[in-house]
Amino acid sequence: MILVLVEKDLAGDAVEVSLETLTFARSLSEAGGGVPIDAVVVGDVPPALRSELASYGVRGVHALTGPAFDAFAGAAWASGIETVLATTRSVVVTAAGTPRGGEVLAHVAARAGVPMAANVLSFGGLSPFVVTRQVVGGQALEEMQLAGRPAVFTVAGHAVEAAPAAAAGPAEVHEHSPEVAEADLVARVVSTDEPEPDLSGGLTSARVVVGAGRGAGSADGFADLLELADLLDAPLGVSRVVTSLGWRPHHEQVGQTGSRISPDLYIPCGISGAIQHWAGCSSAKAILAINTDADAPMVTRATHAVIGDLHEVVPAINAEIRRRRTG
Ligand SMILES: Cc1cc2nc3c(=O)[nH]c(=O)nc-3n(C[C@H](O)[C@H](O)[C@H](O)COP(=O)(O)OP(=O)(O)OC[C@H]3O[C@@H](n4cnc5c(N)ncnc54)[C@H](O)[C@@H]3O)c2cc1C
Numbered sequence: 383m384i385l386v387l388v389e390k391d392l393a394g395d396a397v398e399v400s401l402e403t404l405t406f407a408r409s410l411s412e413a414g415g416g417v418p419i420d421a422v423v424v425g426d427v428p429p430a431l432r433s434e435l436a437s438y439g440v441r442g443v444h445a446l447t448g449p450a451f452d453a454f455a456g457a458a459w460a461s462g463i464e465t466v467l468a469t470t471r472s473v474v475v476t477a478a479g480t481p482r483g484g485e486v487l488a489h490v491a492a493r494a495g496v497p498m499a500a501n502v503l504s505f506g507g508l509s510p511f512v513v514t515r516q517v518v519g520g521q522a523l524e525e526m527q528l529a530g531r532p533a534v535f536t537v538a539g540h541a542v543e544a545a546p547a548a549a550a551g552p553a554e555v556h557e558h559s560p561e562v563a564e565a566d567l568v569a570r571v572v573s574t575d576e577p578e579p580d581l582s583g584g585l586t587s588a589r590v591v592v593g594a595g596r597g598a599g600s601a602d603g604f605a606d607l608l609e610l611a612d613l614l615d616a617p618l619g620v621s622r623v624v625t626s627l628g629w630r631p632h633h634e635q636v637g638q639t640g641s642r643i644s645p646d647l648y649i650p651c652g653i654s655g656a657i658q659h660w661a662g663c664s665s666a667k668a669i670l671a672i673n674t675d676a677d678a679p680m681v682t683r684a685t686h687a688v689i690g691d692l693h694e695v696v697p698a699i700n701a702e703i704r705r706r707r708t709g
Contacts, residue, residue, distance in 0.1 A: 383470050384411055385444075385532070387463065387477035387486060388421045388435065394428055396435065398587045399478035401544035403537045404438040406502075407476060408547060411439070414508055420444060420470060422463055424451050427555050436553035437546040442470075443555045450562035454482060455570030458562045460489030465560040467494075472532045479536035480586070487534050496530035501538040516665065538665060539586060540644040585634070585641040590616035590649070593636065593663070594624060597652015597673065597692050601629040606696040607651055613703045619643055619663070621653050637662035651692040655680025672696065 384407045388400040404419065411417045420442040421435050427445045435443055446462035463475065463486070475490055477483035479501045491498035499513050503523070506512035511528045516538055528535065585591060592611040598604055604618075611618045619636040620629075636643055638658040644665035651672040653659060660679070663669070671684035672692050681687045688695050 383472045384417055384419045384474040384476065385463070385466065385470065385472040386419060386421050386440070387459075387475070387483060388423050389478060389480060389482060390423065390425065390431070394426070394431065396431060397478065397480075398544055399480060399483075399537075399539045401434075401438060402540065402542050403476055403478045403483075404435070404440065405545050406537045406542050407474070408439045409542070410474060410505060410508075413505070414473075417473065418442075420466075420472075421553075422446065422466055424459060424462070432553055432555060437550050438544075439547035439550050440553045441551070443553050444470075445555055445557050446560070447557055448559040448562075450560075450567060453571045455562075455567050456482070456485035457489050457566035457569065459486045460493060461562050461566045462558065462560055463490050464493055465558050467532070475532045475534045477536050479538045483536045487536055491534040494530075494532065494534070496532065496534055497526075497528055499526050499528060499535040502535045503538050503541045538644065539642070540646075540665065540667075585617050585619050585636065585643050588617050588643065588645050590614050590647045591619045591636070591643050591645045591663075591666075592616050593619045593621070593648060593650035593653050594630070595621040595650065595653030595659075596623045596627075598624065598629065599652075599693070601627075603693070604630065606693065606700060609700050610649070610696055610703075613700060616645075616649075619648075621656075621659050650680050650684075651696060653680050654678045655683060 386404055386407050389397045391397050407419050411419055418441050419439050421440045422444045424446045427443050444466045450458050477487050484500055487498055499515050501516045502513045504514045511533045514523055514525050517524045594607045618634055620634045624630050625632045625635045638661040640662055642662045646667045648663050648666035649670045655678055669684040671680045671687040672695050673681050676689045
């Protein structure tokens, strides 16, 4: 069996990256001759979630319930998954490469005494089990053989496109309310602040992201960038300089200490491309850099670049988009 940890958003729906991970798991299942796929969900499984998981090829949904699972605790979730593993013969345990997915699966692997691979993009073979993953902030790809069972790994965001199964049956829900040791609850979430809403949903799942760095010049220098984001229905992602200077809120930060994004298109404007920023955006499929410096690392790594002042280039792009839409 392939066991997939499915994360829910605040509305209780499966997050997009978990649906991508289920799609990834299906290709593994097919390569293995139809290995069944089960999901682990923490908390309730409303009927809509159950049928969505079924449509992605899930046969069994293991719901972890009880007071120990009311708030996030990585070790407690791992202990719950351990309970599920004891009743299923799972050859693979996987999750989306989110901060929570990584934390929980690291605990799962440590408890099982097996290695774990983070940020997997693809698999090369089942026996031995070989995966390709991103390392060094996305600057290099690494092939890794996962010895030991179960094979434990997280799937990088947008490694595959989420797609329901062509044919799917119903999914059965199995409730588990395991005892969780006090030690597994020591590090747990005690309160959650909902982030201020951004322009169009989460940075981590956006298909297009408009980036802004020190080149914006000041807190008042974002009007054209916000307009571009609005025209493209994209969120704004910024560098740490921008948040440190208080020009934009911290939840918009991209990078090592911000969000890791993997859009189809990233448009970094006035961002030099320091390694800590690159760590958060290197998974973008295409990058259109706008910068006055042709030698800036972001420009030399970009798929396309416009060398110029963002305060001239961005309004010109906005005007052209508006012109094409109206005319
Ligand atoms: C531990 C640690 C963690 C960090 N984490 C992060 C992180 O998560 N995210 C992050 O972003 N940084 C992070 N940093 C900071 C990082 O090292 C850089 O300082 C930061 O990314 C630089 O931001 P920037 O590109 O906006 O500014 P700069 O490096 O100053 O670059 C500004 C760019 O704008 C261009 N420019 C200037 N004016 C214009 C204009 N009018 N039009 C067009 N282009 C223009 C310049 O040519 C330059 O390339 C971290 C640093 C440390 C030490």
